[in-house]
Amino acid sequence: MRTFMISQIPQCLQILRSPSRLFHGCNRLLTSQIISYYDSVNRCEKELPKYFNFASDVLDEWLQLEKDGRRPVNPAFWWVNDEGEEVKWSFEELGFLSRKTANILSEACGLQRGDRVLAVLPRVPEWWLLSIACIRAGIVFIPGTSQLTAKDILYRLQASKAKCMITNDTLAPVVESILPDCQFLKTKLIVAKGNRDGWLNLKELFAVTSADHKCVKTRNDDPMLIYFTSGSTGSPKMVVQSHSSYGIGFATSSRHWMNLTPSDIMWNTSDTGWVKAAWSSVFAPWISGSCVFVHNMPQFKPTVIAETLSRYPITVFCTAPTAYRMLVQHDVSSYKFMTVKHCLSGGEPLNPEVMEKWKIQTGLDIYEGYGQTETVTICANMKGMKIKPGSLGKAVPPYDVRIIDDHGAVLPEGEEGNIAIQVKPSRPFCMFSEYLDNPEKTAACMTGNFYVTGDRGIMDEEGYVWFVGRADDIINSAGYRIGPFEVESALIQHPAVSESAVVSSPDPIRGEVVKAFVVLAPAFASHDPEKLTHDLQQHVKKVTAPYKYPRKVEFVQSLPKTATGKIQRKVLRNKEWGKA
Known part of the structure; x- marks a missing residue:
C-alpha cells in the first residue's frame, strides 16, 4: 500500500468531523437527489445555479452523505500500478487531501483566484488532488500529456501565461531548458520523492500544510479548465471550460450513458493530458458518487487490460475504439470479467465488427458516445436505447443536434451535412466559453444559429446520428x-x-x-x-x-x-x- 499522503490522514480527520464544516453548498441532498438535481439542470427542468463549484457543491455533498452512512461503502478513488502499489481514498480523505493541496497552491506557490497552472503529469494520484485543489481555490487548471516536448511546453506556457508549472522529475529538466523564454512563470512545483533546485516539492509541502481551507465561491461561468486542442492550421487553440459546463454538464451522460451509481467502480483508460480524463475520470463518475479507478499503465497492453478487468471489481469500463480493436485481436474470451456490466467508447468512430467481436468474446455491448473538447457528450447510445452498430446514438440533453448545410440550413433526414448544435436563441451552458485570445476562431465555428463541430454526419428517421468524416484536415x-x-x-x-x-x-x-x-x-x-x-x-x-x-x-x-x-x-x- 502506498503511504505518501495517506499516513497523515487519521490524526487529522477529526478536523472534518467537527460540527463546524469546512464547506458550503445547498441543503443536504439524499444520495439519489444529487445526480437527479443536476440531471434536471441539464434537461432545463431546473435553473442553472448562479454560483457553482464542483468541489463544494458535489464532492463535499458526497463526503457528507458518506459520513452519515447514506452512501454505499465504496472508495471514491482507487489507484493501482504494476508494482503492486495501491491507493484508496474515501470522499472524506479526498476532501481532506485536496484542501491541503489547495493551501499549497495558494500559500506556498502564491497563486490567486483566476491564475493559471499547467500540469504535465502521468496517471499519479497527485494529478487528481491538484485538479480538485485548483477548483477549490478558483485556479484555472491546464492539463497536458507527458509526451509533450520542450517546444510544446514552451508554447503552452507562453500562450496561456501560466504562473505555475507542475510536473515530475522526468520532465523537470525539459522545463528548465525553456525557462529563459517563460516570462510569466513564477513558480515550479515538482511531484517527486527528492528535492530539485529551484522547485517546490509537493510531498514536503504537504507534510507542513494545514487542511483548513475554505472553498472559493465561483460563479457558474467562471473559467475552470483550459485544454489545448489541435487545429488544421496554426498552433493548438486554448479551449476554456467554465465551472458549470464540465462540473454540471456531464450529469445526464453520467446517469444515462455511463449508467453510473454510487455503487459503481469506473475505469477509464485515458491519459491525464486528454479531455477524456476530465470527462470519465473526474466529473462524470464523481457527480454520480461513483469510484474512479486508475491503473497507472505507462503504455497500453491488452494483457494488462484484460487481467485488470478480471482481478478488480470494476463495473463500468471505458476505453478508445483502438483499444477495443487490440483487445478483440488479442481475444479476451478466456478471461472472466465477473463484475463488468457496462462498456463505453468514445474519441473516435467504433467499427461495428469490433462491437460484434467484443459481444461474442465477453457477452457485453459497447455503448458509444460522441463529443469534443469544446462540449460535453453531444450524442450517445444511452442505456435502454436500441444500439445501432456504427451510430453515435442520439442527442444528449441539453443539446439540440442537427445536420446542417454550409449556410446553416437544417438538412432533411438521410442527407449528409455538418453535425451542429443549436446555440441561438439560447446557448447551452455546457459548451466552451471561448478559444482564449482568439476571437476569430471562436466566431468561425458558428454558422447561423449553430455551433459547427467540424464533423460530417447523417441523421436517420429515428434521430440517430451517423459519423461520416471530418470536414477539415484534423x-x-x-x-x-x-x-x-x-x-x-x-x-x-x-x-x-x-x-x-x-x-x-x-x-x-x-x-x-x-x-x-x-x-x-x-x-x-x-x-x-x-x-x-x-x-x-x-x-x-x-x-x-x-x-x-x-x-x-x-x-x-x-x-x-x-x-x-x-x-x-x-x-x-x-x-x-x-x-x-
Whole structure:
C-alpha cells in the first residue's frame, strides 16, 4: 500500500468531523437527489445555479452523505500500478487531501483566484488532488500529456501565461531548458520523492500544510479548465471550460450513458493530458458518487487490460475504439470479467465488427458516445436505447443536434451535412466559453444559429446520428487529435524536406494514421528511401510530441496546389481513402 499522503490522514480527520464544516453548498441532498438535481439542470427542468463549484457543491455533498452512512461503502478513488502499489481514498480523505493541496497552491506557490497552472503529469494520484485543489481555490487548471516536448511546453506556457508549472522529475529538466523564454512563470512545483533546485516539492509541502481551507465561491461561468486542442492550421487553440459546463454538464451522460451509481467502480483508460480524463475520470463518475479507478499503465497492453478487468471489481469500463480493436485481436474470451456490466467508447468512430467481436468474446455491448473538447457528450447510445452498430446514438440533453448545410440550413433526414448544435436563441451552458485570445476562431465555428463541430454526419428517421468524416484536415489516430500543420512544421525543419503535406491514411488498428507526402531537397534526391523515412520519423518525434510522427511517408515530386499556391490536402486525403 502506498503511504505518501495517506499516513497523515487519521490524526487529522477529526478536523472534518467537527460540527463546524469546512464547506458550503445547498441543503443536504439524499444520495439519489444529487445526480437527479443536476440531471434536471441539464434537461432545463431546473435553473442553472448562479454560483457553482464542483468541489463544494458535489464532492463535499458526497463526503457528507458518506459520513452519515447514506452512501454505499465504496472508495471514491482507487489507484493501482504494476508494482503492486495501491491507493484508496474515501470522499472524506479526498476532501481532506485536496484542501491541503489547495493551501499549497495558494500559500506556498502564491497563486490567486483566476491564475493559471499547467500540469504535465502521468496517471499519479497527485494529478487528481491538484485538479480538485485548483477548483477549490478558483485556479484555472491546464492539463497536458507527458509526451509533450520542450517546444510544446514552451508554447503552452507562453500562450496561456501560466504562473505555475507542475510536473515530475522526468520532465523537470525539459522545463528548465525553456525557462529563459517563460516570462510569466513564477513558480515550479515538482511531484517527486527528492528535492530539485529551484522547485517546490509537493510531498514536503504537504507534510507542513494545514487542511483548513475554505472553498472559493465561483460563479457558474467562471473559467475552470483550459485544454489545448489541435487545429488544421496554426498552433493548438486554448479551449476554456467554465465551472458549470464540465462540473454540471456531464450529469445526464453520467446517469444515462455511463449508467453510473454510487455503487459503481469506473475505469477509464485515458491519459491525464486528454479531455477524456476530465470527462470519465473526474466529473462524470464523481457527480454520480461513483469510484474512479486508475491503473497507472505507462503504455497500453491488452494483457494488462484484460487481467485488470478480471482481478478488480470494476463495473463500468471505458476505453478508445483502438483499444477495443487490440483487445478483440488479442481475444479476451478466456478471461472472466465477473463484475463488468457496462462498456463505453468514445474519441473516435467504433467499427461495428469490433462491437460484434467484443459481444461474442465477453457477452457485453459497447455503448458509444460522441463529443469534443469544446462540449460535453453531444450524442450517445444511452442505456435502454436500441444500439445501432456504427451510430453515435442520439442527442444528449441539453443539446439540440442537427445536420446542417454550409449556410446553416437544417438538412432533411438521410442527407449528409455538418453535425451542429443549436446555440441561438439560447446557448447551452455546457459548451466552451471561448478559444482564449482568439476571437476569430471562436466566431468561425458558428454558422447561423449553430455551433459547427467540424464533423460530417447523417441523421436517420429515428434521430440517430451517423459519423461520416471530418470536414477539415484534423487527423484522429487512436483518439489522438493531430493537426497536420504541426507535423508539417516539424518536417520542414529537417534539411531533407523541401515541402510536405500531411493527411490521414486508413489503418486497421488505429482507424487512421498520419501520412506525410514529402518533396525532397535536391541534395537528398538519391538517398535511401527506407533510411530517410526512419530519419524523418525520428526527427518528428524529437521536435514535437511522439504520437504525432508520420507512420507512413511517401516521397513525391510535387504536391497538388490551388492556383494561389495553397496545398490541397483534400486531394491527397481522398487518394489515401480511395475517393480520388
